[in-house]
Amino acid sequence: MSRLIIFGATGSLGSHVLRQALAAGEQVTVFVRDPSRLPPESRTRVSVRKGDIGALPPTDIGQLISGHEALINCAGLVTEGQTFVHLVDRLVTGAESLPAAAQPVCWFLAGAALLDIDPSGRQGVDLPKVRSTYWPHRVNFERLGRSGLDWRLLCPGPMVEQPALGLNRLRVALDALPVRVPALARALPGPLLLPIFANLIPQMIVPYADAAALMLGNLDRGNAMARHRVGLALPPGMRGRKSQWAARS
Helix, strand or coil, X not given: CCEEEEECCCCHHHHHHHHHHHHXXXXXXXXXXXXXXXXXXXXXXXXXEECCHHHCCHHHHHHHHCCCCEEEECCCCHHHCHHHXXXXXXHHHHHHCCCHHHCCEEEEECCHXXXXXCCCCCEHHHCCCCHHHHHHHHHHHHHHXXXXXXXEEEXXXXXXXXXXXXCCCCEEEEXXXXXXXXXXXXXXXXXXXXXXXXXXXXXXXXXXXXXXXXXXXXXXXXXXXXCCEEEEECCCXXXXXXXXXXXXX
């Protein structure tokens, strides 16, 4: 049994993380603004802390995190821009305030635009039109890179409320897109690469349930995903569908 704290446990991804963590017998704390949004069957099985991350000093966040072996952050939206950046920075700073031996393994959330498209290190967030929305993912990644935490950064495409496929069927990659990129793409300038990148995204539209399972299945300290961006894609030949890629949920 692990002692786990979840931020954003009432959201689309967080609710799956919470459900699966309880099913696995984990000892769970949730930090939420509105406890009434928690499923009734979960409320008596978790330790509930109510509040607003943005209103807490980092030292208080550190005290909140203290005693937990793992932290999973599902709170915040990239479309919130600087507000999302501040949220992640406060959580990282709070975890950093703890002695090294007491710092939890940390999962944070980004998106496929943060993964390397080719060996040059070019990313989707470098492309025109993409950077204007997804730039907070790069800022958060840079913040994590400056920390000494044992972090992992989940970088899926858009996620959907569909039955889980199972991690054994999904393609998983570290730091790079988990899909095949045409060889010619690496020579193209950003404006010409953009439609190719956009055409790859449907292969990375994955169920929330699978994303949650990947996080919960990789909470051991120092494993292969530690301090890496983690990409997820559907099995070869499958393409998902979502009406709005940067939707608020």
